[in-house]
Amino acid sequence: MLVLADVHAYYGESHVLQGISLAVERGQIVSLLGRNGVGKTTTLRAIMGLVSPRAGQILYHGQPIGGLPPHRIARLGVQLVPENRGIFPGLTVHENLQVGAARPSNPARARHNAARVFEYFPVLRERLHQKGGSLSGGEQQQLTIARALMTGPELLLLDEPCEGLAPRVVHTLLQAIRDIRADGTTVLLVEQNVRAALQVAESHYVMDKGRIIGKFSSEALQADEELRTRFLGVSARL
Ligand SMILES: Nc1ncnc2c1ncn2[C@@H]1O[C@H](COP(=O)(O)OP(=O)(O)OP(=O)(O)O)[C@@H](O)[C@H]1O
Ligand SMILES: [Mg+2]
Incomplete structure (x- = not known):
């Protein structure tokens, strides 16, 4: 579905992505892991078109x-959910959702998702007429x-x-991500929370300083303490 082949990107003179290659198959949850500042967000921004790659290819269903x-x-049909959340604080939950629904990339899928969204996130139904800005971080x-x-x-990127959410909220989110995938949406998940990524994704790309170190199964990541310690800062077995 998605292929990045030797993608390079810069912020000004700073060579942030130094040859990113990865692939995501339809129906998968794939994680992209790495320490602070290695280029995870920039990779997602390049896929979404917010950063122009200076070299390499990004193919979606084979099209550049x-x-x-x-x-x-x-x-x-690609959507990025950014780090900073970016809801409209002055609009209600209902209005925020309407903004999303205004320009569906796939109307049939959008209708299906609209019917399912309160099953993924029941708390949003309770908060429907509250302002977005009054919600907790997890909400x-x-x-x-x-x-x-x-x-x-x-x-979905x-x-x-x-990040920054209580374990109980993380648990809810991870279950929702599994349900979203089960309903047919493919997910590329950037995380620093390796434990969370291991709970939902079956394969994991590990990044360091603008490069992909490798692709690992959950089992391989769990078994390789040196890899986790060196590139993810997690020595404990997860
Ligand atoms: N708008 C920008 N202008 C210049 N440099 C930037 C910009 N955004 C990010 N960078 C730099 O690019 C590098 C990669 O940043 P990026 O945000 O992609 O990392 P990240 O892996 O997402 O980090 P984090 O885990 O902190 O979110 C970092 O060195 C960062 O300082
Ligand atoms: Mg980031």
Whole structure:
């Protein structure tokens, strides 16, 4: 579904992505792991068209999308849920969801998701007429994902959805991510929370300093203490 082949990207003179190659098959949950500042967010931004790759290819269903504007990539069915959440604090939960639903990339899938979104995130139904800004961090994160789903994406890019959330909220989110995949949406999940990634993704790309170190199964990642210690800062077995 998605292939990155030797993608290079810069912020000004700073060579942030130094040859990223990865692949995501339809129906998978794939994680992209790595320490602070290695280029995980930039990789997602390059896929979404928010950063133009200077070299290499990004293929979506075999078509080159590198350098297309973000709205064109969104129309193809790709949605990014950014780190900073970015809901509209002055709009109600219902209105935030309507904003997402306004321009569906796939109307049939969007209708299906709209019917399912309160099953993934029951708390949003309770908060439907509250302002987005009055929600807790975990509720805002759920709203951001829900809003992205209202467009009917086939590929969802999640940037550290579990960051800063209590374990109980993380548990809810991870279950929702599994359900979203079971309903047919493919997920590329950026995380620093390796434990969370291991609970939902079956394969994991590990990044360091703008490069992909390798692709690992959950079993391989759990077994390789040196890899986890060196590149993820987690020595304990997870
Ligand atoms: N807008 C920007 N302008 C210049 N440099 C940037 C910009 N955004 C990020 N960088 C730099 O690019 C590098 C990669 O950043 P990126 O945000 O992709 O990392 P990350 O892996 O997502 O980190 P984190 O885990 O902290 O979210 C870092 O060195 C960062 O300082
Ligand atoms: Mg980041």
